[in-house]
Amino acid sequence: MSADQLALWYLVAAVSFILALKGLSSPPTARRGNYFGVAGMAIAVAVTLALIYSHSKSVLPIVGGMVVGGVIGAFVARRVQMTQMPELVAAMHSLVGLAAVFIAIAAVNNPEAMGLHTPITGLHKAELFIGTFIGAITFSGSVIAFGKLAGLGKHFRLFSSAPVVFKGQHWLNLALGFMAEQSEWPPFIIMTALAFLLGFLLIIPIGGADMPVVISMLNSYSGWAAAGIGFSLDNPMLIVAGSLVGSSGAILSYIMCKAMNRSFVSVILGGFGGETAAVAETEQKTVRSGSPDDAAFLLSNADTVIIVPGYGLAVARAQHAVKELATKLTQKGVTVKYAIHPVAGRMPGHMNVLLAEAEVPYDQVFEMEDINSEFPQADVALILGANDVVNPLAEQKGSPIYGMPIIEAHKARTVLVNKRSMASGYAGIDNPLFYMDKTMMVFGDAKKVVEDLVKAVE
Amino acid sequence: MTAGVDPIVFYLTIFVLAIFVGYHVIWNVTPALHTPLMSLTNAISSIILVGAMLAAGSETLDWGGWLGVLAVALVSINTFGGFLVTQRMLGMFKKKEPKPGDKE
Numbered sequence: 001m002s003a004d005q006l007a008l009w010y011l012v013a014a015v016s017f018i019l020a021l022k023g024l025s026s027p028p029t030a031r032r033g034n035y036f037g038v039a040g041m042a043i044a045v046a047v048t049l050a051l052i053y054s055h056s057k058s059v060l061p062i063v064g065g066m067v068v069g070g071v072i073g074a075f076v077a078r079r080v081q082m083t084q085m086p087e088l089v090a091a092m093h094s095l096v097g098l099a100a101v102f103i104a105i106a107a108v109n110n111p112e113a114m115g116l117h118t119p120i121t122g123l124h125k126a127e128l129f130i131g132t133f134i135g136a137i138t139f140s141g142s143v144i145a146f147g148k149l150a151g152l153g154k155h156f157r158l159f160s161s162a163p164v165v166f167k168g169q170h171w172l173n174l175a176l177g178f179m180a181e182q183s184e185w186p187p188f189i190i191m192t193a194l195a196f197l198l199g200f201l202l203i204i205p206i207g208g209a210d211m212p213v214v215i216s217m218l219n220s221y222s223g224w225a226a227a228g229i230g231f232s233l234d235n236p237m238l239i240v241a242g243s244l245v246g247s248s249g250a251i252l253s254y255i256m257c258k259a260m261n262r263s264f265v266s267v268i269l270g271g272f273g274g275e276t277a278a279v280a281e282t283e284q285k286t287v288r289s290g291s292p293d294d295a296a297f298l299l300s301n302a303d304t305v306i307i308v309p310g311y312g313l314a315v316a317r318a319q320h321a322v323k324e325l326a327t328k329l330t331q332k333g334v335t336v337k338y339a340i341h342p343v344a345g346r347m348p349g350h351m352n353v354l355l356a357e358a359e360v361p362y363d364q365v366f367e368m369e370d371i372n373s374e375f376p377q378a379d380v381a382l383i384l385g386a387n388d389v390v391n392p393l394a395e396q397k398g399s400p401i402y403g404m405p406i407i408e409a410h411k412a413r414t415v416l417v418n419k420r421s422m423a424s425g426y427a428g429i430d431n432p433l434f435y436m437d438k439t440m441m442v443f444g445d446a447k448k449v450v451e452d453l454v455k456a457v458e
Numbered sequence: 459m460t461a462g463v464d465p466i467v468f469y470l471t472i473f474v475l476a477i478f479v480g481y482h483v484i485w486n487v488t489p490a491l492h493t494p495l496m497s498l499t500n501a502i503s504s505i506i507l508v509g510a511m512l513a514a515g516s517e518t519l520d521w522g523g524w525l526g527v528l529a530v531a532l533v534s535i536n537t538f539g540g541f542l543v544t545q546r547m548l549g550m551f552k553k554k555e556p557k558p559g560d561k562e
Contacts, residue, residue: 017502018479024495025486027551034544037498041505041537048508052515061527062514066507069534076535077542082550085493085543092500092540095532099510102529106513109522114512123466219496222503229509231469239469240476241505247480248499252492342489349492356550363553367489 009047010237016040017241021248027362044237082357083314086215086346087149093215094142096222097199100135100229101192104128107232108188114233124232131228132188133195138221140199145214148203149346206267212256213267215347220249252348259342261394261404287422287434289441292449295382295416296456298440299325302379304335306371308409309351310344312385312420316446319358322384325450326360328457337374338365339407341389372408381412383433385446387419391431400429415439418449494547501540507533 016036023033045066053059080088107114107128116124206214223245230238257264299305307326313319326336338360344351355365375381383390390409393399409415410433417434419441434441442449487495510533513526 013505014476017505018483020498020502021480021483021487021495024488024491024498026488027491027548027553030491030494030548030551031545034494034498034541034548037502037544038541041501041507041541044505044508045511045537048511052511056515056517058515058517058519061519061523062511062530065510065514065527065530066534069531069536070538073535073537073539074542077539077546080543082547085497085547088539088543089496089500092497092504092536095536096500096503096506099504099506099529099533102525102532103506103509103513106522106526106529107509109525110513110516110520113516113523114509215496219499219503223499226503226506227473229506231466231473233509233512234465234469235508236469236472238505238508239473241502243473243476244480244483245499245503247477248484248495251481251484252496255489255492340490345493347493347496349489349495352490353493353547353550356547356552359550359552361553362490362551365490 006047006051007236009043010235013040013044014237014240016043017244021244082353083317083346084150085350085353086211087146089347090142090146090149090215090218093218093222094139094146097135097138097140097142097225100225101132101139103229104132104135104232105188105192116233127228127232129188129191131225131232132192134221134228135225136192136195137199137202138218138225140196141203141214141221142199142218144200144203145211145218149211149215210260210262210267212343212345212347212350213253213260213262213264216249216252216256218249220246220253223247223249255342256348259405261401285435287441288437288439289443292442292444292452293456295440295442296453298380298414298416299329299334299382299453300332300457302334302414304337304374304378305329305380305382306337306339306375306378306409306412308339308341308381308383308386308390308407309355310341310384310386310389311346311351312387313446314345314351314354314385316385318384318447318450319354319360321447321450321454323355323358323360325454325457326364328454332457336364337371339368339371339409340365341368341386341405341407344386344389368405368407375408375411378412380414380416381409383409383415383417384450385418387431388429390433391429392433393429393431409433410436413438416442418442418444418446420445490551491548494544497540497544497547501537501544504533504536504540507537 017040020033020037023029023036049059107116203214223242227239227242227246230242253264257267307322329336338355340351352365356362390407391401392410394401394404394406396402415433415438417439433439510526510529514523514530516523
């Protein structure tokens with residue numbers, strides 16, 4: 001195969017990746033999009049394999065490696081639970097990062113095999129460095145993120161979901177960043193080691209609440225790492241695919257930051273998300289609490305009900321019960337809709353997947369901006385395991401969460417809130433929604449309460 | 459006109475244009491599919507499999523080559539796992555209530 005043919009096939013693959021992402025613009029086209037992605041990958045792998053075969057005939061180790069990895073990957077993909085998606089994605093990012101480092105080391109060891117000149121030119125060296133650097137940060141950062149998400153903090157303090165910060169850490173980070181930039185020799189090893197360390201230190205101080213941003217950011221890094229390797233190997237397809245992934249992750253980080261009303265810098269500097277409710281006002285306010293039967297009565301007599309699910313719902317594994325409740329209500333002629341806040345889950349779009357898994361039709365599920373205008377006409381807003389994202393304090397100047405976009409559940413005629421206790425959410429502040437006259441609290445485990453609601457609605 | 463231009467300039471051109479394409483395509487992705495988007499982009503970033511294959515495909519398989527093989531195995535987890543889990547998730551997004559008689 002000529003170099004031109006190879007490049008053209010790579011172009012086809014790159015275009016397939018663009019079409020794959022384009023497919024995700026709506027659920028009906030999404031599966032076709034995924035097929036485009038598979039096709040692009042298959043083409044890229046096939047022509048590369050053909051190229052290697054024509055050079056060295058040594059394809060068996062490659063195929064062997066692919067089979068081993070493929071079997072593991074397929075197994076994991078089948079077995080993983082949807083609540084574990086954030087961990088899975090973090091783990092996979094770390095693999096891309098690590099592989100980028102390995103490739104770069106292999107390229108330094110034997111440049112000719114990768115189609116590079118020996119000795120490697122200064123420019124290629126710099127490109128390899130960048131690729132490795134980002135790859136190493138992606139790896140170690142993702143490992144920490146994975147540990148935090150998987151709740152390994154009980155066993156290793158390093159993985160504690162609370163921010164781990166030590167004195168002067170940010171200065172150390174800065175110094176490491178500088179050293180990594182400056183060092184000339186022995187460049188490769190030192191730089192890679194520093195980048196690994198930097199990745200650890202970068203993610204360790206970030207708390208559990210900021211994980212959606214962290215995952216998106218590492219998603220972006222893994223893309224830039226691929227693009228960096230693409231530059232060093234003179235491979236435009238890698239550059240295109242890497243940039244697509246890189247910009248995707250960057251946009252998702254931006255969306256998540258905006259939804260949490262946090263600046264990207266403050267997330268990276270860390271230290272948030274672990275503070276416990278230190279300044280809970282002790283002023284006695286009365287809440288109206290009711291039984292599931294009272295709540296069921298309100299629900300069955302409503303015309304429109306908007307369900308606001310939070311991560312607490314997923315933790316209690318109550319999605320299926322909620323779906324059952326919605327079906328019952330629909331049969332009684334009640335219009336049921338779901339309102340999803342961008343940070344309702346542990347990663348972007350997580351709640352949508354969790355609801356989809358419970359067979360909630362996606363045309364009943366609405367994004368925050370699309371449904372907020374409907375709350376004033378809604379009879380009941382049913383809030384399940386959500387807190388900060390429905391806190392009307394966000395509209396009040398001077399409150400710690402002022403400016404954060406919220407689901408305007410407080411505008412509904414009646415508000416039903418299910419919570420386990422009156423404990424405050426991640427932001428550690430009280431929620432006036434719970435004390436409003438039109439609010440009724442139903443305390444208890446989300447799954448138990450929703451199941452009781454289902455029975456009571458009969 | 460392009461004679462004498464360093465290839466890096468072309469790559470830079472491709473890089474910048476690809477970022478623009480990415481920017482516009484990604485903003486069009488519906489927020490409901492952001493999790494599948496992440497797993498799909500994750501699968502796509504395993505395109506560095508190509509680099510790993512080149513490293514693993516050298517004629518004499520020295521330690522660097524074996525490192526490449528290891529990289530191939532690691533990234534293949536992503537390639538296969540990423541696309542399969544995306545497929546699995548997308549399969550869950552259904553529009554209508556499934557009819558009682560329907561079987562998956």
